[in-house]
Amino acid sequence: MKAEPCTYAIFGATGNLSRIKLMPALYHLDAANRLPEGTRILAIGRRPWDQQKWLEEARQMIQAKAPGDFDETVFQRFSARLYYHQGDIKQAQCYTELVDTLNRENQFPKNIAFYLSISPADFGTVMEMLSTNRLFDEEHGWRRVIIEKPFGYDLDSAQALQKRISRYLTEQQIYRIDHYLGKGTVQNVLVFRFANVMLEPLWNRNYIDHIQITHSEDIGIGSRADYYDNAGAMRDMLQSHLLQLLTLVAMEPPVSMDAESLRDEKVKVLKSIRPIPREAVHGHAFRAQYTKGRIGGEQVGGYLQEDGIPANSMTETYAAIKLYIDNWRWRGVPFYLRTGKRMAKAQSTISICFRHPPLQFFRGTEVQCMNPNWVLLGIQPEECIRIEMTVKEPGLEMRTRSTSLDASFRQQNEKPIDAYEDLLLDVLKGDRSLFLRFDEVEYAWRIVDPILQTWAIERDYIATYPAGSWGPEDSRRLFDKESQSWRSSLTPECN
Ligand code: BG6
Numbered sequence: 001m002k003a004e005p006c007t008y009a010i011f012g013a014t015g016n017l018s019r020i021k022l023m024p025a026l027y028h029l030d031a032a033n034r035l036p037e038g039t040r041i042l043a044i045g046r047r048p049w050d051q052q053k054w055l056e057e058a059r060q061m062i063q064a065k066a067p068g069d070f071d072e073t074v075f076q077r078f079s080a081r082l083y084y085h086q087g088d089i090k091q092a093q094c095y096t097e098l099v100d101t102l103n104r105e106n107q108f109p110k111n112i113a114f115y116l117s118i119s120p121a122d123f124g125t126v127m128e129m130l131s132t133n134r135l136f137d138e139e140h141g142w143r144r145v146i147i148e149k150p151f152g153y154d155l156d157s158a159q160a161l162q163k164r165i166s167r168y169l170t171e172q173q174i175y176r177i178d179h180y181l182g183k184g185t186v187q188n189v190l191v192f193r194f195a196n197v198m199l200e201p202l203w204n205r206n207y208i209d210h211i212q213i214t215h216s217e218d219i220g221i222g223s224r225a226d227y228y229d230n231a232g233a234m235r236d237m238l239q240s241h242l243l244q245l246l247t248l249v250a251m252e253p254p255v256s257m258d259a260e261s262l263r264d265e266k267v268k269v270l271k272s273i274r275p276i277p278r279e280a281v282h283g284h285a286f287r288a289q290y291t292k293g294r295i296g297g298e299q300v301g302g303y304l305q306e307d308g309i310p311a312n313s314m315t316e317t318y319a320a321i322k323l324y325i326d327n328w329r330w331r332g333v334p335f336y337l338r339t340g341k342r343m344a345k346a347q348s349t350i351s352i353c354f355r356h357p358p359l360q361f362f363r364g365t366e367v368q369c370m371n372p373n374w375v376l377l378g379i380q381p382e383e384c385i386r387i388e389m390t391v392k393e394p395g396l397e398m399r400t401r402s403t404s405l406d407a408s409f410r411q412q413n414e415k416p417i418d419a420y421e422d423l424l425l426d427v428l429k430g431d432r433s434l435f436l437r438f439d440e441v442e443y444a445w446r447i448v449d450p451i452l453q454t455w456a457i458e459r460d461y462i463a464t465y466p467a468g469s470w471g472p473e474d475s476r477r478l479f480d481k482e483s484q485s486w487r488s489s490l491t492p493e494c495n
Pocket of ligand 1: 236
């Protein structure tokens, strides 16, 4: 697919996401000569800035992200693409003036991608206004809309939002972002599985004991109290990013890599997840909140001490769940997913634990360490693929140790690419394979809804964990067997 010149109209262009992700990503695409000739970026914001001020702000956004990477010549070229449109997205005037700007200034390509980097509460209104002003008409070029998560607050609200926006847009015009799908290491899960024949015969219930997906962060909630206290870890990370990782690990090979075939297979996984009845929520899900603790040698406060968090908040900053996929490949294999803020380390990993060999041949010898094989996929910050095996230690005794075969993803001279670069380029190409189809979002909500509903009414108690730890000890109760436990390290755990 070829990227076509377009006008990137960013709503919320002066906000945090635009500052730390969108503008730097567009700049890097330009630096790599990936933005088609003629592409323009129209920032829409409420602040009373003129063009000059916007260019200064844009420069700061880009410099702040990667100071060592800033190139004045590239920025001059990039800044020629930038425009600022001042307006209040809640006012009709913003849109009539937008139409004028787009028509008056001949330099704006007729293909337009609208990026909604705004509060989800405003999605519907903005789309209605854009539609009323005929900005979605595709008479002279395509129109695409990129929507940030969260798509809805639960199943009902996601369905209501979908109903509303489908009045204005076709599914082909909607690009629902889950930025995890733009990460190179996440896409590598598919390559690892489907470009290597070696593991495929083992990738099922006959050989795999269980699978863990962990996303931990050492940071707290920063200045996002308003959003986070209403969302919590389950909505913020688990319903979206972690379930997406699960689909990639568990899906069947798609017929092809085109958007529909890929997403069909992902949806099949979500549909096959065994529903968690309300009465089984405690056996399948665990929530907790961080209390004060130490991170990187520094004392940090608890969640309830964060600015803007009510003293009686029951919002979870840690969520863990156990899921079963009731299909031919995975029946009986538990998938454990966990995420948390203010944990010991910032890290995302997928850890696949294989079964033990059927016979313990080495009983009665000095073999101490008979670890199962693990396949470890490091998503970030360490990007790696490792297969752990048991080998004999050199020497006269029959002792063993674990070692890992390393197929790491990036060579030292290969630069990381931010997920948003990939995704913003895909929009220009019209490639929706890394964006969510509505049924994916819908099934993901179906999975977590019973848990959220149960937690919403249990307002007396929430477990806690000290900031800087690996989360609450009691979350162990999710494991099916004594031999299972959370895996946090990417290096062999027993030598
Ligand atoms: C966002 C969540 O979607 O993902 C944040 O809202 C979280 O709370 C972030 O910190 C994690 O993304 P990444 O790319 O930093 O792992």
